[in-house]
Amino acid sequence: MKKYLIGIWYSLPIQLFLPHFRRYQIFLIFWYLLFSTVAGGFMKTFGAFSLFLAPEYFGEVSALSTAIVGFTSGVFIMSWNITTFILHSKQLKFLATNAQPFLKYCINNAIIPMAFLIFYLIKAINYSSIQELASTWDIVFLAGGYTGGLMLSLLIAFIYFFGADKTIYYTLATNIKTANEQYDQAITNSVLQKEKFDMRVDWFLTAGFKLRKPRDVRHYSTEFLEAIFNRHHVAAVLAIVMAFVFLVLVGYSSDTRLFQLPAAASITIFFSILIAVAGALSMFLRSWSIPLVVTLYILANYLYQQEVIDPRNKAYGLNYINKKERPLYNKEAIGELANDSAIEADKQQYLTILNNWKRR
Structure with missing residues (x-):
């Protein structure tokens, strides 16, 4: 045996x-x-x-x-x-x-x-x-x-x-x-x-x-x-x-x-x-192949956390660097923007756009 x-x-x-x-x-x-x-x-x-x-x-x-x-x-x-x-x-x-x-x-x-x-x-x-x-x-x-x-x-x-x-x-x-x-x-x-x-x-x-x-x-x-x-x-x-x-x-x-x-x-x-x-x-x-792979993974993870590597899709014209100047994104901040005067101003703006299209 x-x-x-x-x-x-x-x-x-x-x-x-x-x-x-x-x-x-x-x-x-x-x-x-x-x-x-x-x-x-x-x-x-x-x-x-x-x-x-x-x-x-x-x-x-x-x-x-x-x-x-x-x-x-x-x-x-x-x-x-x-x-x-x-x-x-x-x-x-x-x-x-x-x-x-x-x-x-x-x-x-x-x-x-x-x-x-x-x-x-x-x-x-x-x-x-x-x-x-x-x-x-x-x-x-x-x-x-x-x-x-x-x-x-x-x-x-x-x-x-x-x-x-x-x-x-x-x-x-x-x-x-x-x-x-x-x-x-x-x-x-x-x-x-x-x-x-x-x-x-x-x-x-x-x-x-x-x-x-x-x-x-x-x-x-x-x-x-x-x-x-x-x-x-x-x-x-x-x-x-x-x-x-x-x-x-x-x-x-x-x-x-x-x-x-x-x-x-x-x-x-x-x-x-x-x-x-x-x-x-x-x-x-x-x-040394495994230690190198682990090191590269840790380095990539660190760069990702520091946003050196940033794969997010970003909106054109917005500032993503200075985080302190960003507007607040909460219920109160949205409520302040959704007032009657702002709604009426948006309405008039888009009516103007539609009328311009109609005249064409």
Whole structure:
């Protein structure tokens, strides 16, 4: 029993899941917001949960509207996978010599996305049944639309990365073959030492969902492994850039009804961009990313309280700086202004305006 527990603990899915709580808590903020919104906690008074559970497109809730939200949810999941893949790649060097390393990474990094998918479908089905009074077939179509949109998004992403993977390995095939031929010689000449920053992984899931032990890659040069990962990183960054360009184009075309996407879809695409930015912060600041975010939040809150940052809509011509000279806004002050002479003066003024319009 102990052997199985140790094997589970040092499996790649668990070892990828734990670092989010230890080092990359900033990514969990986005997942928390999604879980909390769908659960009816975050911004409940504004009805944010209904934007996800009953998305509207062309003025109605349909399989197409849920499919769009599902597609953008897939974009968010892939953005999260891409960002964490870039951050974890140095600790998972054995993936560099496997075919389709990013696909294997996504499969082993699926604990949180799968939990969200199940949670969302449960809440969406419950909402459609109780709040929308939808029929069984309508619920099936809505849930199927979301799942289908999600699967389509993931399929497009994996086709893109599969093409990038083939290009990378076609380019570096000679180097891989040479490194494999020199493996026996490397073992004979010296004992290969384990690098300190490698993550301990006893087994991982393959693309066929089979268990496999990680391959020993210590006979490969660091430069070679980094070359493979760097090429995957370039492909990953291009995917994020395409998502950003899509968001900008949708924003510019929002006046067209076709591009008036469900609000939940816009939110998830926006989160996809933010999670990439958060990944960049985590990469450069490492353990200082959370303290920096907290500091920026406190600073922004202070500036807001001091009205240095003031998002309020202001009436043109009014003085909002000198608060002491503001007129009182209470019952007595309004009563003083609402006297007979003031009412008669207003009446005569507007009668003059109306007569001028009449003469035109």
